[in-house]
Amino acid sequence: MTTPTKEPANAAMDRPGEGRLAHAPADHPPVRRARVGVVLANLGTPDATDYWSMRRYLSEFLSDKRVVDYPSWKWQPLLQLIILSRRPFKSGEAYRSIWNTEKDESPLLTITREQTRKVAEGLEGLFGDGVMVDFCMRYGNPSTDSVLKRMQAAGCEKILFFPLYPQYASPTTATANDHAFRTLMQLKWQPALRTVPAYFEHPRYIEALANTVREGYAAAETPPEVLVASYHGVPKRFLMEGDPYHCQCQKTTRLLREALGWEADAVQTAFQSQFGPEEWVGPQTVEHVAELARQGKKHIAVISPAFASDCVETLEEIEEEIREAFIEAGGETFTYIPCLNDRDDHIAALLAVIENELAGWVSRQA
Structure with missing residues (x-):
């Protein structure tokens, strides 16, 4: 594993093993x-x-x-x-x-x-x-x-x-x-x-999301009244042209809610990061959280199921811009639930997906 401009290859991940083919000419290039x-x-x-x-x-x-x-x-x-x-x-x-x-x-x-x-x-x-x-x-x-x-x-x-x-x-x-x-x-x-x-419906991925929500709610000073699942947005035209993203996001939210055992209105779907003049899938997260505050929901939590790693869209857009919109509209406590990142249950989910997709290429050690 490398970051080319900063550090050399990780020897633990790269043990190539180099040799020559049997009966190959002396000038044959080494074969990995x-x-x-x-x-x-x-x-x-x-x-x-x-x-x-x-x-x-x-x-x-x-x-x-x-x-x-x-x-x-x-x-x-x-x-x-x-x-x-x-x-x-x-x-x-x-x-x-x-x-x-x-x-x-x-x-x-x-x-x-x-x-x-x-x-x-x-x-x-x-x-x-x-x-x-x-x-x-x-x-x-x-x-x-x-x-x-x-x-x-x-x-x-x-x-x-x-x-x-x-x-x-x-x-x-x-x-x-x-x-x-x-x-x-x-x-x-x-x-x-x-x-x-x-892997939007993989049981281990859903369970990892549910675990982060349970932990986030347990740590919150005031229990959130609504959980907003905020996904990165796409133009609505993409949905009409056959892109399954919007539907898969909706299913992830439903499966997360079912894993938590919550009522339908306790977990809501919204989309962030809209730009340009055309219509995007909605509702927009920044507007939705403000509307929740105006409706009297003073304590909310936000999770980002579409991001495997925290990034500028979560750490800056959600934690700063979207939080500010909620507070300015009358909200009181805003809980951001981090992405799955390198949590053990997330790594276990990724490993389960990878092992399934490697079928026929590798076999487990005895």
């Missing part, structure tokens, strides 16, 4: 021992919070056709000349408010690295050292391209690619998979690649 790779793929992070680092990151992100699918001739001039002349300042400020100053990196990077370390330990316990584990980012570093090529060079002839998005969406899961396949297009010897499907 065949291995299986597992890649955890997260959204991405800027390398720093300054203007140019933020601009590079935002340009890559907002130029992705899966994220903004307007025609390039219309979108790129607006993006490069207007949006990216101002937005890096605002986004940089948001990232600075949550930045891991000790490691000089975003919390998303810190958390994803720790998730990967724990998953690697779990898989080593199940399958020995034949499985190499690493992580990549769709935008920023470590890049999907660099990680997949490093795995292929280390002898991984089979790779399980795991986008860390419980609910499938075109701007998240699909673009992560797209980028992985684009990397394979560059390779002379392509590894076999499997992609992990959405």
Whole structure:
């Protein structure tokens, strides 16, 4: 596992074993021992919070056709000349408010690295050292391209690619998979690649969410009256065009409520991070929590089931902007329930998904 600009490869996760083929000529290049790779793929992070680092990151992100699918001739001039002349300042400020100053990196990077370390330990316990584990980012570093090529060079002839998005969406899961396949297009010897499907209804994932809610409510000074499950939004047009994200989010909320044994109105679904002029799926979280306050709900909690790791959308948008909207509308206590991050029950859920998807490629140790 690596962060290319900051630290070397983790030897515990990369024991390639190199040798020569029997009867091969003396000048034959070394051949790596065949291995299986597992890649955890997260959204991405800027390398720093300054203007140019933020601009590079935002340009890559907002130029992705899966994220903004307007025609390039219309979108790129607006993006490069207007949006990216101002937005890096605002986004940089948001990232600075949550930045891991000790490691000089975003919390998303810190958390994803720790998730990967724990998953690697779990898989080593199940399958020995034949499985190499690493992580990549769709935008920023470590890049999907660099990680997949490093795995292929280390002898991984089979790779399980795991986008860390419980609910499938075109701007998240699909673009992560797209980028992985684009990397394979560059390779002379392509590894076999499997992609992990959405796990929005996996029992262990739901139970991990329920555990965090129980813990959050137990720790709250005043018991919340409503739990808002806030998911990242998508344009409503995506739903109409067949993207299953909205439906999967609704099902996750229902399964979470059932796992908790609560009444229907005790857990509500909302969507955050809307931008642009077109209609998005709703209700919008920032407006919904304010409306709850106006209706007399003075104590609420918010959870983010669509995020496997806390990031700027949770630590800054929810903890600051959405909290402020609730308080300004008359709310009194706002409890944010952190993402699953590197909790043991979350790692157990990820391991269960991975083991199922590795079927036929590896076998448990005796």
